[in-house]
Amino acid sequence: MIHFTYRRAGRFRNVAIFLLFAATLAAAAKIHYVREHLSLLTQARTAQTAGDLLAAEELYNRALAVPWAFGEHRGEIDAALLALQPVTQAKRVTAEIAAEVEAASAAGDVPALLQAHERYRAAQAAAAKAGEDAKQRFAEAAQAAGVEAKLTEAYAAARKRAAQQLEAAIAAKGEPGADGGKAAAVAAADLLRLPAAVYGSEAAKRKEANALLQRYDNARIDAAAKTQELEAVLQLGESIRSWYAAVPWEAPWLASKLDKYAVAELTALEKKDLPAFLAAGKAVQAHAALLGSGGGKAGAYAEAAVKRQFARAEQLAGARKYDEALELYRTLGSYRDTAKEIAALELRRLEGDPAALLAKAGVSEKPALTASGKAADGSAMAAGAIAGERPRLVLARLAVAGGAAGGTADADRPAGGAGGEVRLSEGQLPPGLKLRSLRFAGEFSPQGRPLLAAEAESAERATHYLLYELPEEDAGLELVLDVEADKLTAFGKGKLTAVRPLLDSSVQEERANGSDRSPRRNANEDTVPQGEVAKGDFEYKNGSYELVRTELAQSAVDQETGMNENGQTGLDSVSSAVEPSAEEPLTIQVDQLTEHPGQLVRFQVTLPADGEGSAVVRAGNRTLLLKGLSSYKAGSILITGTYTGEEEVRVNGGRVKAYAVKVSDAKQPVD
Numbered sequence: 001m002i003h004f005t006y007r008r009a010g011r012f013r014n015v016a017i018f019l020l021f022a023a024t025l026a027a028a029a030k031i032h033y034v035r036e037h038l039s040l041l042t043q044a045r046t047a048q049t050a051g052d053l054l055a056a057e058e059l060y061n062r063a064l065a066v067p068w069a070f071g072e073h074r075g076e077i078d079a080a081l082l083a084l085q086p087v088t089q090a091k092r093v094t095a096e097i098a099a100e101v102e103a104a105s106a107a108g109d110v111p112a113l114l115q116a117h118e119r120y121r122a123a124q125a126a127a128a129k130a131g132e133d134a135k136q137r138f139a140e141a142a143q144a145a146g147v148e149a150k151l152t153e154a155y156a157a158a159r160k161r162a163a164q165q166l167e168a169a170i171a172a173k174g175e176p177g178a179d180g181g182k183a184a185a186v187a188a189a190d191l192l193r194l195p196a197a198v199y200g201s202e203a204a205k206r207k208e209a210n211a212l213l214q215r216y217d218n219a220r221i222d223a224a225a226k227t228q229e230l231e232a233v234l235q236l237g238e239s240i241r242s243w244y245a246a247v248p249w250e251a252p253w254l255a256s257k258l259d260k261y262a263v264a265e266l267t268a269l270e271k272k273d274l275p276a277f278l279a280a281g282k283a284v285q286a287h288a289a290l291l292g293s294g295g296g297k298a299g300a301y302a303e304a305a306v307k308r309q310f311a312r313a314e315q316l317a318g319a320r321k322y323d324e325a326l327e328l329y330r331t332l333g334s335y336r337d338t339a340k341e342i343a344a345l346e347l348r349r350l351e352g353d354p355a356a357l358l359a360k361a362g363v364s365e366k367p368a369l370t371a372s373g374k375a376a377d378g379s380a381m382a383a384g385a386i387a388g389e390r391p392r393l394v395l396a397r398l399a400v401a402g403g404a405a406g407g408t409a410d411a412d413r414p415a416g417g418a419g420g421e422v423r424l425s426e427g428q429l430p431p432g433l434k435l436r437s438l439r440f441a442g443e444f445s446p447q448g449r450p451l452l453a454a455e456a457e458s459a460e461r462a463t464h465y466l467l468y469e470l471p472e473e474d475a476g477l478e479l480v481l482d483v484e485a486d487k488l489t490a491f492g493k494g495k496l497t498a499v500r501p502l503l504d505s506s507v508q509e510e511r512a513n514g515s516d517r518s519p520r521r522n523a524n525e526d527t528v529p530q531g532e533v534a535k536g537d538f539e540y541k542n543g544s545y546e547l548v549r550t551e552l553a554q555s556a557v558d559q560e561t562g563m564n565e566n567g568q569t570g571l572d573s574v575s576s577a578v579e580p581s582a583e584e585p586l587t588i589q590v591d592q593l594t595e596h597p598g599q600l601v602r603f604q605v606t607l608p609a610d611g612e613g614s615a616v617v618r619a620g621n622r623t624l625l626l627k628g629l630s631s632y633k634a635g636s637i638l639i640t641g642t643y644t645g646e647e648e649v650r651v652n653g654g655r656v657k658a659y660a661v662k663v664s665d666a667k668q669p670v671d
Contacts, residue, residue: 086134090141093123098145105154108161110190113154117195120147155198162187162194166212174219181220188213192247214253221257230265231283234258237290259291262298270305278335281306285335306335313341318608319651320618322349322356347380350398350422352606354382354636361396361424371636372606373440376448383452385438391429393438393452393468393477398422427468427477429454436587437604439636439667441467444481446494446540452477455638461502462486462584467545481538481545494540501536501547585640590619593643593659600664602640609634616649616658625649625658629666640665 097120104112120142127138142148165187169177177183191209199205217240224233237258244251262284269277281302288295295302309332316325325345329338350357354370357380367384375381380398385391399421429435433456441453449470456464465488467481485498535551585602593601605617605624612631617624625647626639641663649658 087137087141090127090134090138091144094120094138094141094145094147097123097142098147098150101147101150101154105150105157108158110158110162110193113151113158114193117151120151155194158190159194159198162190163212166191166216170212170215170219172219174216174221174223184216188216189247192249209249210251210253213251217251217254218257221261225261225265229283230262230280231286233261234283234287234290238287241290255290255292255296259296259298262291262296263301266298266301266305274309274331275334277305278332281335306332310341313345317345317348320352320608322353347398350382351380352608354384354606357382357396357398357422358384358394358424360398361394361422363394363396363424367394369435369438369604371438371440371452371604373442373450373635375450381440381450383438383440385429385435385454391431391433393427393429393454395425395427395450395452395468395470395477396422397425397450425470425476427452427479429466430482433457433464433466436463436602437638439604439638443490444488444496445469451480457587458484458502460484461500463488465498478543480540480543483536483538485536491537496538496545498536498538499534501533501550503533503536503547590622590624593622593624593661597643597645600640600642602638604636604638606636607632607634616651623649623651623656623658625660626663626666627660628663632666632668635668638667639663 097116100116100119101113104110104116124138124142128135165183169181169184169187191212194205196202196205199208220240221233221236224236228236237254241251241254244254262280266277266280266284269280284291284295284298284302288299291298294300309328313325313328313332316322316328322345326342329342329345332338333342350360351374352372354372355367357372358367358370361382363384363386365386365388368387369385371383373381373383375397382396382398384394384396386394433454435454435456437455439453441451444453444467445451447469451470452468454466454468456466458464461484463486464484465481466479468477469480470477481496483498484502485500487499489497489499491497533550533552536547537549537551538545539548540546585600586596587602588596590603590605593603605619605626607615607617610631610633611629613629615626615629615632617626626641628641639661641661644660644662646657647660648655
């Protein structure tokens, strides 16, 4: 029992000791917190009195947070914090802004600097809106934090840094450098981002910025121009222009700089490389808005140069240098669509080059003689004499687009041609003929259809005449007259006169014996009086020319009656033949002209246009000067004359040497 009492008394003692210790600790903590609270409160009062309101606010808040603080001080602290709040808020904001300005300036970050400035203006506006006291408090806080001073200093540093970076890029002659020109691009952007107040005024900012940016842009363009084509340089110009448009900022120097450069490039390329010039001109055309109104001087230069090239192509075509003209048109096609010009050139070639039109119609052989002309509907025609195993005449006709269709071939062989359809007709030639000329003879045509006159050598007369007609579509050439005579002329529509026609002697004997028969299609088979005929008249009947009258000496004999106008037969009439000329002209090709100086020669050419007096003609690779012509029309012409030597003539603005021919006779188809 006694033992139990001692044990319980020990437990009570221990509990009492623990409680005493805990009470002692609590009292010590209480004393510590009270002292801390009072110390913080004292410091807060001192800071508030000294004007350090942010520190005072912080100390009041710390004192309020101390455990076991005196309750009687709570009211004092709340009142102090309420009074301090507007001022401390302004100081806190301005201090933060000042810190942001310093950080942005140190980093060279103009966008961040502008953002801090914008925050400052917004806070300033809010304070002004809150009242005069708030405005005053904010101004004092901003001044205390040095916000505006820091902004001025930061802007000045940014302005200087941007100018230095641009000057460095200019000194490097526009080369991008290791960073690819990034620093210079940022500097250019920073220069334009800075407020006008940094420069003093908007005009001052524009003057300083433009001076730097113009030099910088010029350096970049010059650097690109050294290594890149015009298209790439203009692309750079487009990117620069887009950059300024996004700012936005006017850069009037850009268009003039690029325009001047483009003109220089075009000028250099035009002299040495037409395809490259056209590519550059196309680039100028694509970037016309970049170079100024209407593409600037470069656009006008390119257009003028291209017009000169088109004029040159036309001159080549006029001089019948069709291959050169075609090549030039195709080259110009890279700048502008020349399909229309090429089609017109092909048509012009076919109209002016009989051999080309015949080839287009499918004639593979080279014609010995050619002739060109026009049908009544304006379509071009070309004729050729083909020698060889099957001597024949061929007639090609080109139907002009929108016009009437041309004559068709006996084999109905159309061929595609520039401007329309080409059709070919053929007519057989008697074997063994030596043709001297071939022409379209409108004066011999009775029906207005194409009529070909072929003249060949004759052993007994001046000329062997053969006339061929294309009577209708889907038909070949028909031989309508075959006669040897000294001369053949027309004295009316469908009426011809032959001087000293050579007629078949057996037929003449039949006529002398009193035999009478109707005329046949071949004039050499017609009945004639016995003896030499001085003149024979032919009329177009039943699709051919028939001999209807002959003249022996002074009497005319009717072929169907055998009687003259006195009712007598023509057997006793005296013949009076027309004598051939003393000097028979030598039929040659144009390229043989210089081999026969001073000799009377005959050859065939094609006149390019109507005229009178003289004509300059291009024949093959030769230029001829035909002198002494009367009025003439464009088309085929048979010239008789004498080669007199070389003379200079003016062709397409230049002077060339031409072979001069004194013309004594010229025959041309009559329309």
